[in-house]
Amino acid sequence: MFEIANGDKAQMDMKNGYLATANHARIIPYEPVSGTSYTRLKYANQFLKENQTSMDFDKGLELVRSNKISRRWTRGVQNRQSFIFLPSTLDLWIAIAPDSNYIPASYGPYVGFNLKHELYGSGDKPNPDSFPAY
Numbered sequence: 001m002f003e004i005a006n007g008d009k010a011q012m013d014m015k016n017g018y019l020a021t022a023n024h025a026r027i028i029p030y031e032p033v034s035g036t037s038y039t040r041l042k043y044a045n046q047f048l049k050e051n052q053t054s055m056d057f058d059k060g061l062e063l064v065r066s067n068k069i070s071r072r073w074t075r076g077v078q079n080r081q082s083f084i085f086l087p088s089t090l091d092l093w094i095a096i097a098p099d100s101n102y103i104p105a106s107y108g109p110y111v112g113f114n115l116k117h118e119l120y121g122s123g124d125k126p127n128p129d130s131f132p133a134y
Helices: 035-050 057-064 114-121
Strands: 003-007 007-012 083-086 092-093 110-112
Touching: 035 057, 057 083, 110 114
Parallel strands: none
Antiparallel strands: 003 007, 083 092, 092 110
């Protein structure tokens, strides 16, 4: 996983070879996860464990739009980007963030891409190709 924030760059190795969810930018260089970040990480890990055999597009959407991951703040949201990636099909959906500092990006509509199709001109289009806002 690569992160670019405030002109700094960092790389972090991922367990099991894929990224399942990301909450928000971390201070670079990476430090141990704590506080509300740790609470969201524990929730995401438990959700993924409970849904390991049935994890699909709908479950991914349920996770990124859950109140524990993407919640509204009176000071503005911390969730400014959101995506869902299915490694088995190389389908990727990216949220189009609402034009508001108080609505999480994951609540906006998503547009889909198939990485094999985009990079090599082969493969299928994502299914669905997009989906509406929350």
